[in-house]
Every structure is written in C-alpha cells, then in structure tokens.
Amino acid sequence: MTAVAAPLPASAGRSRHLAGTGALLRLALRRDRVMIPAWVLTLGPAVAAMGSSFEAVYGTAAQRAALAASMNGNGSLRALYGPVFGDSVGGLVAWRMTGLGAVLAAVMSLLIVVRHTREEEETGRQELLSAAMVGRRAPLTAALLTALAANTALALMIAGGLTASGQPAEGSLALGLAIGCAGLLFAGLAAVAAQLTESARPAKGLTGAVLGLAFALRAAGDAADPSASSPLTWVSPIGWAQNVRPYAGERWWIVPLFLAATALAVLASYALTARRDLGMSFLPARPGPAVAPRSLSGPFGLAWRLQRTTLLGWTLGFLCAGGVFGGIAEGASDLVGGNRQTREIVERMGGQQGLTDAFLATMTGMLGMVAALYAAGAVLRLRGEETGERAEPVLAGAVGRLRWAGSHLVLAYAGTAVILASGGLGLGLAYGLSADDLGGKLGPVLAAALSQVPAVWTLTGPAVLVLGLFPKATGAVWALVGGCLAIGWIGPSLKFPRWAMNLSPYGHLPKLPGTDATAAPFVWLLALSALLALVGLAGLRRRDIG
Incomplete structure (x- = not known):
C-alpha cells in the first residue's frame, strides 16, 4: 500500500509563517x-x-x-x-x-x-x-x-x-x-x-x-x-x-x-x-543606464544621487507648511483683539514686536527646529553607508575620507538653508498675499527663516562630532535634537527661565521679523558649529571604518 501524507492543517501553515x-x-x-x-x-x-x-x-x-x-x-x-x-x-x-x-x-x-x-x-x-x-x-x-x-x-x-x-x-x-x-x-x-x-x-x-x-x-x-x-x-x-x-x-x-x-x-x-x-x-528603483553619467564620477555626485529625493521631499514639505501658516498669520491680531493673556502667550513664543510679527517669529522658529531633523539625518547617512558596507568600495578608490564625508556634509549644511528658504518663501508669499503687501512682507519673512540656519548648524556640528568620535552612539544625536525641540515647544508657554531656554541654540537667536538683530549670536553659533564639525572630521580621519 502507498502511504498518503495528510495535508497540514491551516493552523500549522500559519505557525510555519511565524516560526522564529x-x-x-x-x-x-x-x-x-x-x-x-x-x-x-x-x-x-x-x-x-x-x-x-x-x-x-x-x-x-x-x-x-x-x-x-x-x-x-x-x-x-x-x-x-x-x-x-x-x-x-x-x-x-x-x-x-x-x-x-x-x-x-x-x-x-x-x-x-x-x-x-x-x-x-x-x-x-x-x-x-x-x-x-x-x-x-x-x-x-x-x-x-x-x-x-x-x-x-x-x-x-x-x-x-x-x-x-x-x-x-x-x-x-x-x-x-x-x-x-x-x-x-x-x-x-x-x-x-x-x-x-x-x-x-x-x-x-x-x-x-x-x-x-x-x-x-x-x-x-x-x-x-x-x-x-x-x-x-x-x-x-x-x-x-x-x-x-x-x-x-x-x-x-x-x-x-x-x-x-x-x-x-x-x-x-x-x-x-x-x-x-x-x-x-x-x-522598486528604475533600472539605471548602462553607462553612468559624468555626475556620478565623483563622491559629491554619488551623495547627491543618494540624498536628492529626501532633500526634495523636505523642501516641498516646508513650502506647503509655510503656506498653511502664512495664510493664517494675518488673522492673529484680529482674533486676539484686546485679550491681554493671549497676547502675552504669543509674545513669549515669538517676541514683543507686535502680535503678527510674534506669530511669524514663532513659525520661523518652528521651521528651524524641525529642519534640525533633516540635518541630523543627512549627516548620519554617512553612518548608514558605513555600516551597510557601501563606503569601503568608494574609499578603496582615489577618494579620501574627508572628501567622502564632505560630499554628504555639503548636502546636510546647504540643504538646511534650502529647505528653510523654501519654508520662508511659502510663509512670506502666503502672508504677503493675505496682507495685500507681497513686496513688503516677503523679504523680512524669508530673512527670518534663514536666520534659523546658524542654530540648525549648531546642532549639525554635534552630529558630525558623534559620527567621528563615537559612531555607535548616533542615538545621542536624536536625543539632543529632540531635547531642543521640547525646550522650544513647551518652554515659552510654561515660562521656562532664561538659562533653560538658552540650553538650546535657538534660545540665542533674535525673534525675527520685527526686531533689531546683531551679528554676535550668529557668529558665535557658527563658530561653535565649525569647531564641533572639525573635531568630528579629525576623529573620522583617524578611526576605523565599519
């Protein structure tokens, strides 16, 4: 007689798919x-x-x-x-x-x-x-x-x-x-x-x-x-x-x-x-051409190819977000009217230069804090290339470590300015059109958004530092960025003391638009960012890759 195997019950099939x-x-x-x-x-x-x-x-x-x-x-x-x-x-x-x-x-x-x-x-x-x-x-x-x-x-x-x-x-x-x-x-x-x-x-x-x-x-x-x-x-x-x-x-x-x-x-x-x-x-990704274009002949072209989609997504997202919040900025003063308490809340978040300008300053500050997430991710893409064993083939050629790292860091630092400019453009265009004064409103709002760049770069510096000296502790970068986001989000409404707000680089920036600004805070933040990045690159140059 020929033995016939009994079919497996459905429960056995399900357990097989979940084995392990x-x-x-x-x-x-x-x-x-x-x-x-x-x-x-x-x-x-x-x-x-x-x-x-x-x-x-x-x-x-x-x-x-x-x-x-x-x-x-x-x-x-x-x-x-x-x-x-x-x-x-x-x-x-x-x-x-x-x-x-x-x-x-x-x-x-x-x-x-x-x-x-x-x-x-x-x-x-x-x-x-x-x-x-x-x-x-x-x-x-x-x-x-x-x-x-x-x-x-x-x-x-x-x-x-x-x-x-x-x-x-x-x-x-x-x-x-x-x-x-x-x-x-x-x-x-x-x-x-x-x-x-x-x-x-x-x-x-x-x-x-x-x-x-x-x-x-x-x-x-x-x-x-x-x-x-x-x-x-x-x-x-x-x-x-x-x-x-x-x-x-x-x-x-x-x-x-x-x-x-x-x-x-x-x-x-x-x-x-x-x-x-x-x-x-x-x-799936579309099949590439049989011959690589000249743009991929160097490390920057490769970094651009790897990060361009992310940068485009952030740019469009900031443009749309700026447009949404710019469209409601003109109504801030009308809705508050003479309510003293609401006015104080807004001024603690965005400054005392007028309610509408304070609201715009709050929005540009929010854009700046969120932009730090892009910058940190762009820097840590280097770590992903390293752990994914894709960095070694690049470095095996005529490409030094600093040149390889610099190709991604250019996109991290320059990309921050691009997405903040996009957010400021959306914010300024929507606000200017709603206020029927596009020429007078767009420039100051755009400048206010770009004024957030030094603070974002100050948080980008520690990301480079961790990458170069403590590559396995990249989670600390996200903790630092998240902490600064929390300070900026809840600090003003709870009247955090000045020293607590100054723990974040955003606490040192002037509240723009609407106030006078000096160059000192921007210079100090840029210097700190450069110092941290240089120390991180020095560490990357000397440590093992992988």
Whole structure:
C-alpha cells in the first residue's frame, strides 16, 4: 500500500509563517535596549511633569479658564497647539502634549519598525536569519510586537505618572492611550511603507511624509473649527488623538477606531509581504543606464544621487507648511483683539514686536527646529553607508575620507538653508498675499527663516562630532535634537527661565521679523558649529571604518 501524507492543517501553515518570531523579538528588544527606554523615559516623565508646571504658572481656576478661552478664540494658536477641551490642570496638559506626544510616538514607532524590517533586508542580515527556522512573516511580526511593547510602556508611563502627580486616573489613562494608539497606528503605516519601498530611507521618508500631512491637516482643521469637528481634523490620526479629550469627557470610542485602523494597516502589510521576494519591493528603483553619467564620477555626485529625493521631499514639505501658516498669520491680531493673556502667550513664543510679527517669529522658529531633523539625518547617512558596507568600495578608490564625508556634509549644511528658504518663501508669499503687501512682507519673512540656519548648524556640528568620535552612539544625536525641540515647544508657554531656554541654540537667536538683530549670536553659533564639525572630521580621519 502507498502511504498518503495528510495535508497540514491551516493552523500549522500559519505557525510555519511565524516560526522564529520569539527569537527575533528578543533580538529586537536587545538591540533597542537603549533606544526604547530613552524614548519612553524622556517623553513619559515630560508629559507627567506638565501638570505641576501648569499648576505653578496658572495656579487658579480663573487663570486656567482665561487661558483656555484665549487659546480657543485664536485660530492661529489653535493651528499650532490645537483647541483646549478642558480648563483643569489635566485638560491643559492634554491640550499641550497630546499632539506633540502623538507625533513623537509616531516617530519612535516608524524608526523601530523600519529598523527591524526593511533595514534588516537592506543590510543582508535578514537573508542570513531566513536561512534558519524563520517564517516569512516572523520579522514583520517581531518588529510590530517591539513597537507594541514600546508604545504600551509609553502609555503606562504617561498614565501612571499623571495619576501619581494627582491628576484623575481616568483622564490620565485616556491621555496615555491617545498617544500610545497614535504610535501604534504609525507603526502599522511604517510596516506598509517597508513593503512598498526598496530601502530603509524611503520607508522612513514615506511614513514621515504621512505624519507631516497628518499634522498639517490637523492644523488646518483646528484653525477652522475650535471644536475640532472639522473634516480635516477627522482625517488626521493626530486629530483623533486630540479628540479622545482626556480630562474633558473622554471619548473612549476613538480608541477602538485607532485599533481598527492599526489592524487594517497591519493586515495590509502582511498581505504585501506575502507577495514579494526578500529584498524586493513594490516600488522598486528604475533600472539605471548602462553607462553612468559624468555626475556620478565623483563622491559629491554619488551623495547627491543618494540624498536628492529626501532633500526634495523636505523642501516641498516646508513650502506647503509655510503656506498653511502664512495664510493664517494675518488673522492673529484680529482674533486676539484686546485679550491681554493671549497676547502675552504669543509674545513669549515669538517676541514683543507686535502680535503678527510674534506669530511669524514663532513659525520661523518652528521651521528651524524641525529642519534640525533633516540635518541630523543627512549627516548620519554617512553612518548608514558605513555600516551597510557601501563606503569601503568608494574609499578603496582615489577618494579620501574627508572628501567622502564632505560630499554628504555639503548636502546636510546647504540643504538646511534650502529647505528653510523654501519654508520662508511659502510663509512670506502666503502672508504677503493675505496682507495685500507681497513686496513688503516677503523679504523680512524669508530673512527670518534663514536666520534659523546658524542654530540648525549648531546642532549639525554635534552630529558630525558623534559620527567621528563615537559612531555607535548616533542615538545621542536624536536625543539632543529632540531635547531642543521640547525646550522650544513647551518652554515659552510654561515660562521656562532664561538659562533653560538658552540650553538650546535657538534660545540665542533674535525673534525675527520685527526686531533689531546683531551679528554676535550668529557668529558665535557658527563658530561653535565649525569647531564641533572639525573635531568630528579629525576623529573620522583617524578611526576605523565599519
């Protein structure tokens, strides 16, 4: 008799696709043993500490009610921070930190997921792992479980910290869930992007573009409707997080909405990964010509080829963001009217040179702080080329280390000026057209945006320093940039002392447009940036590559 093998049950097939998930999860958690705690232990306590800060600055119920009324009556400030749903201490914490926390959780999640999926394939490590007992869906599952662990820890840290500080437990849990669920949703979107793109950098860029669009839609929707009921707000996951409304009649039904959207994104990523080969993508690069153009004959041409798409995306994003905020700048003065408290808030953020100019200064400052993310990423692309073993073939030819590094650093430093000029152009054009004075408004706003360049370069210098002397500590670069972003975002509204604001290079810049500026702060910042970069290049010249 001939033996007939019984077909495997469906559950066995599913388990085969997930084989090795536990081992990959343990590996991912080990590799992220510094990065994940750094994110969670920085963002979680920062949110929890906001309660005591608001109690110190706005100690009475009348002061908090006046603040809430002032913010809700100003479309320009609603676009920046969102509406205030509750005037309790917890409600103000939710107003100030839900949007920012959701953005930071999303960034954390996309970095985790892309690192353990597309980046593993790009470097060839996933092919080695797949030669063992590793199922097709195991790497993606391990990456998503790592992101789930990170966002769960973040949500619990926020909820527990706020409850321990005396805030209502229900609202604290709602705020933690709002931020954590936003991070989970972008983990799912990053998983989809990792299947669509051919390498880690486009995957991060695509997910980052979706995040930027979500923020812009939320800002436009909140500027139009103080109740956060605009359709533009509801198509943005950041708007969903705000509409959970912690400490203000929590909308718990939005949490299942987050989970359903996340499940759809995860299912889409599983469907895509089942239909592609390892290392392949659904948006592959076009085949290049048989003969390389003359532009690729040197290291700068190669660096431009590698970074031009990212630079173009940032440039267009800043142009659009500048246009959105420039269009509402003219209404800042009209909406505030004679409200003294709102005027003081805006002036602390952008200076005392007039409400509209203060709002424009705040916007150019925000553009400058966000531009540091581009600059850091452009510098650290050198580390990616190094660890991906693509630098050695270049350096094996007639290309020195400094020439190779300089080709990428030119794009990091010059690209910063380009994207800030783009943001200033969009801001100035929109503001000038709305004020019917394009010729008189465009120049000062553009100059104000470019005045942020020395501060961004001052943060670029430490990135070069870390690359040259401590290449394995590149996470410290993102921590430094994130810290400066946090100081600039929450410092003015909480009346941080001058010494705390000066910890960030942006605290040393004049508030432009509308004020007189001297050359001294720009010179000192540029000198510091140059010194740090030179020390980093000296270290790169002497250390081992790889």
